[in-house]
Amino acid sequence: MERAVLIGLITPEVTQEQAYEYLNELAFLAKTAGAKPIRNFTQRLEKPDNNTFIGKGKMGEIKLYIEEHSIDAIIFDDDLTPSQIRNIEKLYEGKCKILDRSNLILDIFAKRAKTAQARTQVELAQYQYILPRLTRMWTHLERQKGGIGMRGPGETQIETDRQIIRNKIALLKKKLVKIDKQSVTRRKRREQLIRVALIGYTNAGKSTLMNKLAKSEVFAENKLFATLDTTVRKIVIENLPFLLTDTVGFIRKLPHQLVESFKSTLDEVREADFLIHLVDIANPNFEDHIDVVNKTITEIGVKDKPVFLVFNKIDAYTFLAKDDDDLTPKTKKNLSLDDLKQTWMAKMEGNPIFISALNKTHFDDFKKELYSRIKTLHAKIYPYNSFLY
Ligand code: GDP
Ligand code: MG
Numbered sequence: 001m002e003r004a005v006l007i008g009l010i011t012p013e014v015t016q017e018q019a020y021e022y023l024n025e026l027a028f029l030a031k032t033a034g035a036k037p038i039r040n041f042t043q044r045l046e047k048p049d050n051n052t053f054i055g056k057g058k059m060g061e062i063k064l065y066i067e068e069h070s071i072d073a074i075i076f077d078d079d080l081t082p083s084q085i086r087n088i089e090k091l092y093e094g095k096c097k098i099l100d101r102s103n104l105i106l107d108i109f110a111k112r113a114k115t116a117q118a119r120t121q122v123e124l125a126q127y128q129y130i131l132p133r134l135t136r137m138w139t140h141l142e143r144q145k146g147g148i149g150m151r152g153p154g155e156t157q158i159e160t161d162r163q164i165i166r167n168k169i170a171l172l173k174k175k176l177v178k179i180d181k182q183s184v185t186r187r188k189r190r191e192q193l194i195r196v197a198l199i200g201y202t203n204a205g206k207s208t209l210m211n212k213l214a215k216s217e218v219f220a221e222n223k224l225f226a227t228l229d230t231t232v233r234k235i236v237i238e239n240l241p242f243l244l245t246d247t248v249g250f251i252r253k254l255p256h257q258l259v260e261s262f263k264s265t266l267d268e269v270r271e272a273d274f275l276i277h278l279v280d281i282a283n284p285n286f287e288d289h290i291d292v293v294n295k296t297i298t299e300i301g302v303k304d305k306p307v308f309l310v311f312n313k314i315d316a317y318t319f320l321a322k323d324d325d326d327l328t329p330k331t332k333k334n335l336s337l338d339d340l341k342q343t344w345m346a347k348m349e350g351n352p353i354f355i356s357a358l359n360k361t362h363f364d365d366f367k368k369e370l371y372s373r374i375k376t377l378h379a380k381i382y383p384y385n386s387f388l389y
Contacts, residue, residue, distance in 0.1 A: 002072040002097075004035040005062065007054060009078070010044045019077075021285050025252070026077050028203075029104045033111075035073060039065070051087050053080055059091055066096055073097040075104065078253070082133045102129060102255035109258065117179045124172040125257040127165050134158055134165070180267075192382060193234070194242040194374050197272035199297065201289035202249030204280040205312040209357040210246040213367075232268070237371045240378070245272065250296045252288070259299060266300045273377055274306040276370070281340075281354070282316035308373060309348065310366065315356040 006026050010019045019042050027037040041062055043054045052059050053076060062074065079100045080088070088098050106126055113119040198206045214233040231246045245268045269275065277293060279286050290309075297303075320334040335343070337354065345352045353369055355362045 001034065001036045003038050003070065004030050004073040004075050004099075005065065005071050006030065006037055006040045007062070007074060007076045008040065008042050009048060009054065010042055011047060016042070022077050022252070025285075026075065026101060026104070029101065029108065030075055033104045033107045035075075038069060038071060041065075048078065048084075051084065052091065053078070053084050053088065056091075059088070063092060063095070066092070071096055073099055076100045079255075085133060101253055102257075105251065105255055105258065117176070120172055120175050120179065122258075124169060124176065125255065127169050127172070128257040129255060131162065131165050131169070134162055194274070194378050194381065195245065195268075195272045196242055196274055196276060196370075196374065197245045197247055197269045198276050198278060199247055199269060199293060200249060200278035201280065201283075201286075201293055202251050204249065204278045204289070205357045206249065206278050207246050209276075209278060209312065210244060212357055212360055212363070213244060237367050237374075240371060240375060242374050242378075245269075250293050252292050254296065259296065266302075269297065270300065270302050272305065273381060274308065274373065275302075276308045276310055278357075279309065279311050280313050281311040281337075282313040282318070286311075306373070306377070308370070309352065311352060311354045312357050314354045314361060315359055 006023050008014075008019045008023045008026070010016050014022070020040075023040045023042070027040075030037045041054075041058065043058050045054065049055055065071070066074065073096055074088075074092075076099070079102050080098070085098055092098065106122070106129060109118075109122045110126065113122045198210060200206050210231070210233065214235050233244050233246075234241055235244050236242075247266070247269055275297075277290070279290055283289065314337060317337055319336055341352060350369070353362065353366050355366050
């Protein structure tokens with residue numbers, strides 16, 4: 001397994017606590033991609049350093065650490081610019097791989113892609129990611145060339161490669177349009193049923209919930225983006241049938257190439273009549289996660305769809321209980337589930353639903369609420385045959 005160190009920044013916008021949470025998530029991504037996180041490094045800066053992302057002094061410190069602990073990769077929580085990559089690679093003299101968060105996500109997506117559509121989309125995203133960064137592969141040529149005469153064969157080679165990649169991108173886009181047309185016809189055939197899409201942050205428990213509802217076997221595991229392709233199942237509650245789609249999870253700083261290229265997969269979300277937004281309440285950052293999901297669905301052009309917010313993993317929810325006579329102010333860390341319900345959740349439409357998909361806790365409440373929402377929608381969308389249900 002490749003050994004990796006992780007690097008994050010503490011800035012006026014990112015508190016130390018947040019930075020640590022982000023690095024936790026980055027470590028999870030690294031593990032999912034198949035690396036072993038060995039140590040985190042953080043630095044307090046006003047903004048990322050233009051040349052080397054973190055300060056040169058810190059870079060030197062990390063370089064020593066890398067040599068002493070035989071580290072294979074250094075992973076930055078933020079995307080690096082092409083020139084930052086070049087500078088850092090020069091500094092580290094090829095001693096280890098320089099990666100960023102997008103690299104990891106693209107890598108995981110590539111590993112997970114199963115269908116022709118998903119594979120084509122990931123390939124497209126990878127080429128789009130590489131294109132502006134192509135120069136890094138040619139640093140060794142530049143070094144040979146020295147200071148003058150930079151427009152040598154190296155530069156020509158880069159231009160040729162760029163052209164090859166541009167052609168490849170055009171080809172993949174065409175291929176996607178064709179695949180897309182096929183899936184539109186496939187989707188057309190499932191009319192007259194309410195379509196529900198399961199959305200949420202990655203690892204929230206979407207596939208688990210799908211499995212419990214459909215008694216099916218959608219791949220679920222404690223890894224990020226375990227499922228890449230959307231899965232659709234027909235589900236019946238009481239006597240009311242509907243279609244449920246399990247979707248790929250969202251994550252903070254999803255590479256924008258991926259959001260772009262996944263637009264067609266997310267058509268399922270766009271064409272759904274309503275969305276179940278599943279939240280892992282056991283994650284201390286669950287409120288940030290809700291924001292990321294809301295922003296992403298706005299980004300892909302899904303607004304004004306009814307959303308049913310469901311809180312999952314209550315079995316794993318932990319908090320530091322306070323004594324009754326403890327008068328120090330409550331913080332997020334010592335809120336019980338009942339306290340939480342009194343926060344912004346109290347202003348939610350309807351009662352917030354708290355479940356454990358894994359143990360099927362409060363599952364009947366959840367199904368009852370789901371049933372009532374789908375039934376209302378059904379009567380609205382298909383008034384002529386709603387008497388059936
Ligand atoms: P997805 O990425 O949203 O599809 O999440 P998965 O369904 O793959 O689940 C991610 C991990 O969370 C798996 O290890 C599940 O077993 C676990 N999980 C799902 N629901 C619950 C739950 O209610 N409680 C607990 N403790 N774990 C859960
Ligand atoms: Mg899943």
